[in-house]
Amino acid sequence: MVKIGNLELGEFPLLLAPMEDVSDPPFRAVCKENGADLMYTEFISSEGLIRDAAKSVQKLDIYDYEKPIGIQIFGNEIDSMREAAAIAAAAKPDILDINYGCPVNKVTCKGAGAGILLDIDKMVSMTAEIVKAVNIPVTVKTRLGWSQDTIRIVEVAERLQDVGIQAISIHARTRQQMYKGEADWSYLNQVKANPRLHIPVFGNGDIDSPQKAKEYREKYNVDGMMIGRAAIGYPWVFNEIKHYFTTGEMLEAPSLQERINVTKKHLDFSVQWKGEKQGILEMRRHYTNYFRGMPNFKPFRTEMVTAESYDHVIKLLDQVAEVYADYEF
Known part of the structure; x- marks a missing residue:
């Protein structure tokens, strides 16, 4: 049984990735009905939250039928992130997630999202402050590293665990890759092989079919998978993967x-x-x-x-x- 804090998610949970302009409540609703085990909001700006910006505040909307649900925040100032975490926690999600993975320039140029991968010490310090600020489990979504020659994901996962996060989702690309090239899940194997690591590790990147999901589950030893682009316009992907895990057969495509x-x-x-x-x-x-x-x-x-x-x-x-x-x- 995979657990985040006291939250039980089943034997091999399938998570809906937080996607900007996609993972809103209507989209999450149809994904939940089609097998998503845990979902996250779109990422929410910490600066927007503490300034009460309408667009940011509306992203806090979560509903009972979505549970379990995580609210995801991003930012580059520790004080702002601490304050935003408290605001997000007041909306009563099951989990608070920190975005350390968004690769787009307008986010990374400010040292937020994947930009913080250039300053691992700050990443750890910020995470520690957020964990202290809330009374719900804190999780992290990140990438392998900023670039191929700066990958320190085994160390990063362990250090984040040591300051209190209760699960980590890893997009198996670097920031420099953006969404191009092949995701390299072999690094997730290395994270899982660390004998000091005991929190759940969820893999993300390139899971676009039940067959690949089964292959990667068996090959890379992750505790669950986070699915993003494959669910856009096709929320059936969650139940199709679960059916394939159980039976080895493909569900008939939706009519x-x-x-x-x-x-x-x-x-x-x-x-x-x-x-x-x-x-x-x-x-x-x-x-x-x-x-x-x-x-x-x-x-x-x-x-x-x-x-x-x-x-x-x-x-x-x-x-x-x-x-x-x-x-x-």
């Missing part, structure tokens, strides 16, 4: 009608969360992914991403069901 039903459900959550106008606007980024690979779909996609009313989108989805009634994925 067109299943995809439409989940798209509608996702849209409903989005409208309930942010109102019709904003909910429809934020849903637009998802249509291409839900219907990826369908022939001659561009006219429907174009109309969906310009539709301004809930009824119009529902009508279009029903038309897709009719026009592609005989299509099989």
